[in-house]
Structure formats: C-alpha cells, structure tokens
Amino acid sequence: MAAWARAARALLLDVSGVLYDSGGDGGVPIAGSAEAVRKIKASSLKLRFCTNETQATREKFVKKLQGLGFDISVDEVTAPAPAACRVLKERNLRPHLLVHNDVVPEFAEIDKANPNCVVIGDAADNFSYANLNEAFRVLIGLENPVLISLGRGRYYKETDGLKLDVGAYMKALEYACDIQAEVVGKPAKMFFESALAELGVQPQQAIMIGDDIVNDVGGAQQCGMRALQVRTGKYSRCKSEDNLLRSVLLPWCERDWNPARGMQRRRAAERRPLGAARSLRREKRDALASCASDTHGATRLPNGALRSGHGLLDPRQVSKGEKLELTAAQSPGRSPPTRAARDVEIVGIARFWGRL
Incomplete structure (x- = not known):
C-alpha cells in the first residue's frame, strides 16, 4: 500500500453513493461495500461515517443501513441535524424548520416558538411553494435573518435517478433574502473537525472517501485532510472535472x-x-x-487519473485488487501522465480497500 495510505490512522466514509444508493424502497448496497466496511473495522484503522443525510434521524438511518448488511452503529455517524441542534442551543436560536418530516424528532428538545431563524434540510416533498414562501417570510421579517442549512449539495443519486438536494432551495432563500446561509453539514470545516475530534486524530492522519468532488473531497481538503473520490453514486466525469477546477485545484494553480x-x-x-x-x-x-498534485490529498484529473499528494495511483494495481503503489509525481509543465495512469478507475470503496 502507498506510503501516504499507510500513514493514515482513520477513515471518514460518505454513505450515500459510496456504500449504497438510496431510494424509496430503502436503497441498495453498492457491490462489495458491506464487506469493505467489515475489513476496515477488522484493521487498525478508526472509522467514522460522515453523511449529509437529513431525511431521517440517525437512529432510523442506521437501522436502514443495518438492514442492508452494514456493520454500523449510531455512535459512529456524524450527521448535520445534531450539529445544527448544538448551534441552536449555543446561540439561543429558535428555528422555523423546513426539513423532512422524519428528521423533525432530532429537534425535539429545541424551542421553536416565535422563530428567529430558519433551518433548512433535504425536505423532499415538503419543498412546496407554500413551505418555501413561509420560510422566506420568516427570514425577511427578521432584523438579522439567520439561515442554517444542513448541507449545500446540488443533487444526489437514488435508485430511480438523480434528485435535487437542499443546496438548490438554500440558494433560492439566499437570493430572495439577500443573505448567506450557514452550512453545518459537508463541506463545512466545522463538520469535518467534529468528526476528527470524535475519532481523536489530526487532519493529516485521516482520509475522506466520497462521491462528491466538492462537498466530500473539497471540504475535506480545506480541512487539511487527504481525500479520494469514488466512481459510484452521483460521480459524473465531466461535472467532476469542472467542479474540481473551480473548487479544489484553483488555489494551487x-x-x-x-x-x-x-x-x-x-x-x-x-x-x-x-x-x-x-x-x-x-x-x-x-x-x-498542468497543475501539480495538491499538497492535501488525492484529486481526480480530467484524464481520469487519481492524483495523490505524492503521485498517481497505478491502475494496474487497483484493477487487480493488489497493493496500491504510486508512480512518480508529475511536475507542472511536464508531459502528461502515462496511458496506464490515464486509465485509472476506482470503481468503489470495496476495490480500493480490498487488500487491507
């Protein structure tokens, strides 16, 4: 296994799109993902599940994953709703909730009378005009409006296709009220710092694995972690390249x-x-x-290669499920990666960690 991976003491795993594809029927696990989780837990690595799931309480979410064959407990999950509750209590905020019905119990101990802020999550069918307009009226009527968002994802994948995520509706309220939302889920730095604190490790000792180049990879790298993107879930090559340019690589090029x-x-x-x-x-x-590899972790290049802080993952090792090795790092202005590096493909978490 590569030196940078051997130095890791902990893994942070996204859930939807990495371990399973969600859906109205409960979703389906991605092939090999349950076995990969078991192998990770059997190793010396610490593990934390980091999700922006806001359509269910953590207890209900974990029960669903257990039913799909995953070895997971509530205490191992970092989610936005509990983080939002901590913020609300610390700042004496009383929220108007625009969230999914199944996540409302997370806010049971929060005072919601006479709201002085709005909390928005992935409300699914609750994102009606009437509900959005009610949230807008609460915000526009406040002297100092506060909008707290349980994530800012654009879309996610379910078994029947892509679905709009909370970020699209968050942006609508931002625009209408001329404010900027406070994000408590991924890619917020506070979210990742909370997960690292629960694991008891430093950013440089952890690796984030997700299917979202902005919220998973970009957010983790901004926190000082290494990060990998899998080609499952909502991964889209052309979209990932464009987002990578704007949100991840630009600071270094x-x-x-x-x-x-x-x-x-x-x-x-x-x-x-x-x-x-x-x-x-x-x-x-x-x-x-032409950009050099970034100093914080692995990123997906437009030619399909997965670049780490020390080089390019050799696809021949990945495809055979053998130990991952690194080719020499490419410097700015030098020739493009070899054909082998261009053809690299990380199909999912199971293949990457198949030889722990």
Missing part, C-alpha cells in the same frame, strides 16, 4: 488560471466564432492538466 479572467474570457467566447470557444475550452483543460 492561480498562476496558470485566474477565475475572474477565465469568466471574462468565457463570456467573450460566447460572442466569438465556434473555433474561438473551442480554444478557450482547450486552454481551461490544459491549465487544469
């Missing part, structure tokens, strides 16, 4: 690509002939590909 200048050029390109627009896309792609 500003000399190659300035976001403000890039936006100006993009708008200008929309008024140019097709050839000029293609040139802009090529410039953006080349800027991303």
Whole structure:
C-alpha cells in the first residue's frame, strides 16, 4: 500500500453513493461495500461515517443501513441535524424548520416558538411553494435573518435517478433574502473537525472517501485532510472535472488560471466564432492538466487519473485488487501522465480497500 495510505490512522466514509444508493424502497448496497466496511473495522484503522443525510434521524438511518448488511452503529455517524441542534442551543436560536418530516424528532428538545431563524434540510416533498414562501417570510421579517442549512449539495443519486438536494432551495432563500446561509453539514470545516475530534486524530492522519468532488473531497481538503473520490453514486466525469477546477485545484494553480479572467474570457467566447470557444475550452483543460498534485490529498484529473499528494495511483494495481503503489509525481509543465495512469478507475470503496 502507498506510503501516504499507510500513514493514515482513520477513515471518514460518505454513505450515500459510496456504500449504497438510496431510494424509496430503502436503497441498495453498492457491490462489495458491506464487506469493505467489515475489513476496515477488522484493521487498525478508526472509522467514522460522515453523511449529509437529513431525511431521517440517525437512529432510523442506521437501522436502514443495518438492514442492508452494514456493520454500523449510531455512535459512529456524524450527521448535520445534531450539529445544527448544538448551534441552536449555543446561540439561543429558535428555528422555523423546513426539513423532512422524519428528521423533525432530532429537534425535539429545541424551542421553536416565535422563530428567529430558519433551518433548512433535504425536505423532499415538503419543498412546496407554500413551505418555501413561509420560510422566506420568516427570514425577511427578521432584523438579522439567520439561515442554517444542513448541507449545500446540488443533487444526489437514488435508485430511480438523480434528485435535487437542499443546496438548490438554500440558494433560492439566499437570493430572495439577500443573505448567506450557514452550512453545518459537508463541506463545512466545522463538520469535518467534529468528526476528527470524535475519532481523536489530526487532519493529516485521516482520509475522506466520497462521491462528491466538492462537498466530500473539497471540504475535506480545506480541512487539511487527504481525500479520494469514488466512481459510484452521483460521480459524473465531466461535472467532476469542472467542479474540481473551480473548487479544489484553483488555489494551487492561480498562476496558470485566474477565475475572474477565465469568466471574462468565457463570456467573450460566447460572442466569438465556434473555433474561438473551442480554444478557450482547450486552454481551461490544459491549465487544469498542468497543475501539480495538491499538497492535501488525492484529486481526480480530467484524464481520469487519481492524483495523490505524492503521485498517481497505478491502475494496474487497483484493477487487480493488489497493493496500491504510486508512480512518480508529475511536475507542472511536464508531459502528461502515462496511458496506464490515464486509465485509472476506482470503481468503489470495496476495490480500493480490498487488500487491507
């Protein structure tokens, strides 16, 4: 196993899209994921499940996962609702809840009379016009409106396809009230710090594994952790590349690509002939590909390679389920990765940790 992986003392696992795909029928486990969890627990690694699940209490969520064959307990789960309750108590806030009916019991001990803030989560069918407008009226009527969001995901995957997540509705209230929400779930730094504190490890001693390049990978890296993205769940190659450029790699490649200048050029390109627009896309792609590996963890490059802080994972080792080794790190301006590195594919958590 690679040196950076051997140095890890703890793993933080996303749940939906990494261990199982949720759905109205309870969801289905991703092949090999339950066995991977058992192997991790049998190793010397500490384990924490980090989820933005806000459609059920932790107890109900864990019971569902246990029914799918996962070895998991409530005490091993870090979720947004309990974190939000701590914030509400510390700041004497009384929330108006725009959340799923099944997560309301998490707020049973919170005073909700005469609300002075709004808490929004993945409310699913409760995201009606009437409910959104009621939340808007609460916020707009406050002198100092406070909007607390249990995550900011754009969408997630269920067995019948992709679903809008809380982030889309959070942005609607932000825009209408001209405010900025306080996020207590992923990718908030406080969320990851809480999980690390519960594990008793430092950021550099932990690895986050998820299917979301922004909320899982980006959030963990901003906290100083290493992170890996799996190609299950809502992973989409083209979307991940674009999000990777904007939210993860830009801090380390500003000399190659300035976001403000890039936006100006993009708008200008929309008024140019097709050839000029293609040139802009090529410039953006080349800027991303020329970036050095980041100093905090692994990131997915547009050619499909998974780059760690020390190099590129060798796909021949991954595909055979053998020990993971690293090829030499690529420096800025040098030739692209080898074909073997370009073809790397991490299918899921089971394959990556198949040789613990």
